[in-house]
Amino acid sequence: MAQLTLEEVKAFVKDQHVLIVDPSNSTRKVLKMAMNQLGIPTGNIRATSHFNEAIQYVLECPPRIIFTEFKIRDRFGLELLPYLDQLNIGNLDRCFIVVTENSRESAVAEAAEEDVDGYIIKPFSIDGLNAYVLATIKEKIRPSEYYQQIEIAKKLIENGKSADAVVLLEKVAATTTNPALAHYYLGMAYRSLNQKNNALNSFRTGLRYQKKHYKCLIGEFEILDELGQQKEAFIAAKALATEYPLTPNRLARMITLAVYTRQLDDLPGFFELFLKMENRTDELIKIVSASMFVCAKHQLAQNNYVNALAFFKKACVVSPNRNEFILKGIESFLAVNRSQEAIELFKMVSIQDQVLPLWKGLEFRIFSTLGSSDRLVERGRKLISEGIDLPFVYIKVATIYLEQNKSRHAENVIYEGIKNCPDHREELLKVIESKPDSKVG
Amino acid sequence: MTTGENLIKDDSAKIAEISKDSIAFELESSHSVSLGNMIALEITVSFGDQRHSLKIIGKVLDRNSPSGDEKDGIQFTLKLLQYNKDTWNKILKVFEEKQGEVTSLFKQIRGR
Numbered sequence: 001m002a003q004l005t006l007e008e009v010k011a012f013v014k015d016q017h018v019l020i021v022d023p024s025n026s027t028r029k030v031l032k033m034a035m036n037q038l039g040i041p042t043g044n045i046r047a048t049s050h051f052n053e054a055i056q057y058v059l060e061c062p063p064r065i066i067f068t069e070f071k072i073r074d075r076f077g078l079e080l081l082p083y084l085d086q087l088n089i090g091n092l093d094r095c096f097i098v099v100t101e102n103s104r105e106s107a108v109a110e111a112a113e114e115d116v117d118g119y120i121i122k123p124f125s126i127d128g129l130n131a132y133v134l135a136t137i138k139e140k141i142r143p144s145e146y147y148q149q150i151e152i153a154k155k156l157i158e159n160g161k162s163a164d165a166v167v168l169l170e171k172v173a174a175t176t177t178n179p180a181l182a183h184y185y186l187g188m189a190y191r192s193l194n195q196k197n198n199a200l201n202s203f204r205t206g207l208r209y210q211k212k213h214y215k216c217l218i219g220e221f222e223i224l225d226e227l228g229q230q231k232e233a234f235i236a237a238k239a240l241a242t243e244y245p246l247t248p249n250r251l252a253r254m255i256t257l258a259v260y261t262r263q264l265d266d267l268p269g270f271f272e273l274f275l276k277m278e279n280r281t282d283e284l285i286k287i288v289s290a291s292m293f294v295c296a297k298h299q300l301a302q303n304n305y306v307n308a309l310a311f312f313k314k315a316c317v318v319s320p321n322r323n324e325f326i327l328k329g330i331e332s333f334l335a336v337n338r339s340q341e342a343i344e345l346f347k348m349v350s351i352q353d354q355v356l357p358l359w360k361g362l363e364f365r366i367f368s369t370l371g372s373s374d375r376l377v378e379r380g381r382k383l384i385s386e387g388i389d390l391p392f393v394y395i396k397v398a399t400i401y402l403e404q405n406k407s408r409h410a411e412n413v414i415y416e417g418i419k420n421c422p423d424h425r426e427e428l429l430k431v432i433e434s435k436p437d438s439k440v441g
Numbered sequence: 442m443t444t445g446e447n448l449i450k451d452d453s454a455k456i457a458e459i460s461k462d463s464i465a466f467e468l469e470s471s472h473s474v475s476l477g478n479m480i481a482l483e484i485t486v487s488f489g490d491q492r493h494s495l496k497i498i499g500k501v502l503d504r505n506s507p508s509g510d511e512k513d514g515i516q517f518t519l520k521l522l523q524y525n526k527d528t529w530n531k532i533l534k535v536f537e538e539k540q541g542e543v544t545s546l547f548k549q550i551r552g553r
Contacts, residue, residue, distance in 0.1 A: 025506070026457030026467040026516040101455075103543055112550035119547045121540050123456040125533075128540070181552055214550040244550060 004138045012137050013040050016064035020047040021054040021080070023072055027099065027122065031067050034126045038133065040065075051075040058083045063094070065133070070100040070107050076279060078114050091115055091151055092143060095136045099124070105245030106277050112214075113247060146176050153185050157192055165189040180210035187219045191226075199223045212243050218250075225253065231261050238266070241273075248277060252284040255291045264298050267291050271314060282320075289319035293328065300332055308333075309341045316348050323353065330362060339369040361390040373400045384416065391417060391424040398431045407432075456484075457516065459533060463502070465518040474517060476504050482519065488535045495532060498523040 018040055020031045028047040035045050046057045051072045057063070058080060066084075068077030077098060084094065097118035098111050111119050117136045120129060143151070149172040156165035169186040173179035183206030190199035200223045206216035217240045224233035234257040240246075241254065251273055258266045274280065274288045296311035312329035316322050326348050333342040343366055349359050360383055368376055380397035383390070394417030401410035410432055417428045458465040464482075474480060478501045485494045499519030506515050521529070 024455065024457065024467060025514055026455070026465060029505075029516060030458045030465060103539060105546060108543055108546050109550055112547045116551075119543055121536070121543050123459050123536060124540070125460045126458060127460070128537075184552070210552075212549075213552055215552045245546075 004134055004141070008141050009134065009137060010039055012141055013038060013064060016040075016044065017061050018045045018065045019054060019057050019063035019067070020045065021049075021051065021066070021068040021072055021077060022047070022099070023049045023069060025049075027069070030126065031099065031129070034129050034133070035065070037126065037130060051079070054080060055083055059087070062087050062089055065095045065097070067097050067099045070098055070102040070111070071278070078111060078116070081114055081116075090155075092140050092148075095133065095140065097133065097136065099129075102278055104276065104278050106247060106273075107279070109245040110247045110279065113218075146172060146182075149175075150181060150185060153182075153189070157185070157189050162189040162192045166193070178209050180206040180213040180216055182206075183209070184213065184215040184219055187216070187223070191219075191223060196223055196227050200227070214240075214244055217243070225257070230257055233257055234261050234263060246273060248279050248281045248284045251277070252281070252287045255287050259291055259294050264295055267295050274318075285318060285320065289315045289321075289325065292318065293325060296329065297332065300336065305333075305338055305341055309344055312345055313348065316345070323349065327358075327362070330366065334365060334369065337369065339366055342366045342369075357388045357390070360386075360388055361393065364390075364393055364396070368396050373403070376400060384413075389417075389420040391421050391427060394421070394428060395431050398428075402431070458518075459536065461529075461533070462521050463518060464497075464499070464521065465503075465516060467514050467516045469514055474501060474504065474515075476501055479522075480517075480519060484532065486532050486535050488539055491531075491535055493528055493532050493535065495525060495528045497521055497529075 018035050020028050022028050022031070028049070032042065032045050032047060036042060046061070046063070048054050048057065049072070054068070054072075058066075062084070066080065068080060070077055077100075081096065084096070095117045096115065097120060098116055099120045099122065100107070101122045103121050108119055117139070118132055120132055139147075149168060153165045153168050153172065156162065156168065166186060166189045169182050169189060173182040173186065176182070183202045187199040187202035187206070190196070190202055200220065203216045203219035203223060206213055207220065210216070217236065221233055221236040221240055224230075224236055227233075234254070237250070237254045237257060240250075246254065251270060255267065255270050258264065258270065271288060271292065274284065277284070292311050292315035296308045296315060299305075299308035299311060312325070312332075316325045316329065319325050326345050329345045330342045333339070333345065346359075346363060346366060353359055354363070364376075364379055364383060367379060377397055377400050380393050380400075383393050384397070394413055398410040398413040398417070401407070401413065414428050414432050418425050421428070455467045456464060457467055464484075480499055480501060482497045482499060483494065484497065485492065497519070499521045501517055502520045503518035504515065
């Protein structure tokens, strides 16, 4: 294809705006200079380090070229794309380029899945950047016939005319020797028509032309998942993961499928992928912590206590509801009389939280499995005097007194327990009623 | 980085732009660097199993705070005067190769 002419570039950028979104002053300055070199006047270039301001600029003055860092404080540059979609700006009428320090593969994958036109790593040279921009503009100005038809088909699907898209894409697929992309969109058209088996066939046809076609691999995985073929979906997802980096949403789904299909041995590997991810969505965090909990319970069931503890710790560290997982982990270990592991988990409770009644009571329960009776009574009485009214504390202290033949002490503790925990009266009374020489007053 | 006799280590340095004979970088504080100063700079770049270190002496051609407030950071552009051109070219090549890898992965996933 012939070189882009200056006139073509000028025509593309004439009277058009550029938006630069980057927290770095230097980058904004350098990108402005680069755009000036392409003939775009400074007055047509807007630059900001604030995401909300960027949205405003997009809506007020839709830019033809957007440069954005991958992450802008707590927002992601890719989040600007839906605002462009809202304005119905076609893919061929704009360039969206990520310019970033983030060279992680998962970030590249996220960008490439969206309608992003380029991904440039910092630092860059102005000449290198402009060459990249010109190559992107060329794709817009002189798209291949094949790509133009694909864009038309995409628009048909977006506008609810998927049946027409199917007709068009079948024709387009016949015009090229490698129609993998056409088959991907054919699959998407069938999917939107709820013809899932046709969709699956289309994605698989695309993969016959290009074995590792990313979009077709994604399509195959997602449609198998939608068809409820979880095992096959998981196998497809693993094949995808061996070739390409995963986006956060995809990793979350893979982990969920691994749990559903009991492929628990794969979960540690997914945890490592999670650790390398830049963008850890709330959903992903929730799923990862839950999956680590599942692994922990599985190891516990097999009496692998060291592994169980390691997985419980991972669940606790990842989860924003850390205390909830610590509590569940401790309860799980206490249920199988593993006090040492319960203590290890208890150490993860913050110093501030350890003084709260819930955790003090739990600490007592842990020590009741290993402490000496006298020390336990002392601990128990201390909790009671602090107003921490937990039935099992009263029960345990009273039980120890009875074992030491101190019936009167046991009764006093139980009556105090009944006074402070009236809802547990029956349970508390059983402790002293069970002893032959105890009297119930 | 040295200015005059002062050795300054600044891990906040971010390279914004590079070319055959200049480098623009951003620092969080000025370190008393002024326009026209001569600076000695040491850069280390790692990529895969490649690692290149280079000492450069350059002249500050441009010094500004793009936001208008120096507290937000200062950008310096250095004209490279004394440096090992072979090593600098290797460093430029490292950045190019990295970009090449990223572009290749990006295009493969985009699948056009």
